[in-house]
Amino acid sequence: MNGQMMFFLIAVFVFAAILGVLMFRGIASSRRRSQTPWQNLIAQLAETDHSALELLAKHTSNRDASSVLDDEQTLPPEEVWRMVGGMKGLELLDHNSKVMIAMAAYVHEWHPVASSEAEELRMIGREIEWHVNRLRAAERAANLESWFGNYAENTAAAYCLMAERLLHFCEAARLPRPMLSELQRAL
Template identity: 35%
Template sequence: MSIRTVLFIVAVAIFVASLVAIAAYYYRRAHRSSDRDWEQLLKRLSAVDRSSIAEVALDIIDDSGQRRRDGESATLEPAQIWKLVGGLEGLEVLEANCTVFIDLAFYVQRWYPEALVVAEQLRLSAREIEWHVGRLKGAERTGKLESAFAMYAQPAVATYYLMTRQVLALYEQGSVAMLTELRDVL
């Protein structure tokens, strides 16, 4: 063997070894980042009173998520809804949590590709909630918040309630170990 051949083999070996070292570094970094991403996602969720959300939502939808029939009208008064939700500020918290729900769906999509459909449904639901909150902010500016609250707040809360159920179902289907932790937070 000539000296050139030996140098070539050494250079290739160094190149391959450096590629393996780089791959190992980024694999470990991605694994640590994944754990950190999960914790950061959960920290971004704001606390809400789950029982109040369920009470407001289940006043206009049934357990399956379908709107109640005309004969089964809503029983909560706007003042009760205001108190249970926490007013416009409470709805803004729900709106902010919707963004985290979408991020949670994209997070699980890393190993469960079917999550893409749920992420898109969550995005559309978040837009609906954003629309309702926008209407309420407009009503507040015109001094008609009280009369508009039940019309827009209750459907927004019902949509939020269904979104929480979708996120939990997604993590359940994906057989994700974080399901218990997510249940505790939601």
């Protein structure tokens, strides 16, 4: 009987140890998973030349505020092309706007009262997508040069507005400071 009791106690101890290890791994994994979506979203943001985009956005808002266009207010399409990084740069802005919409949805889970702000971000993202799609169509029709300057400037302006509004939305939702800092660095 002593041998059987010892075997039973060893089996119970091994079972309890395995169960404890599995529970510990499950808890650690769930903690990592709860942080992972934000890090995944941050990692999905493509790097952009934010200073050039802000310059284009300011130029666009100054141009729109004035009723008369002169040569100083109109940037040459080649300059706009360089500042946004061409079609590849616009594709990155379109991609980043989709990631920012996903970020707003993620933050909205924490702060559901801010539905109108999240919807506004989604609408700006749709505007960016619309501009980029128009330029894709112009590229396919070999008519990109005549449309690029205006649509690219408007895309840059919408992107900068979206980034600014996302930061304000995250601050209002009281996003934890480390997450907000990550977002500020990424944008």
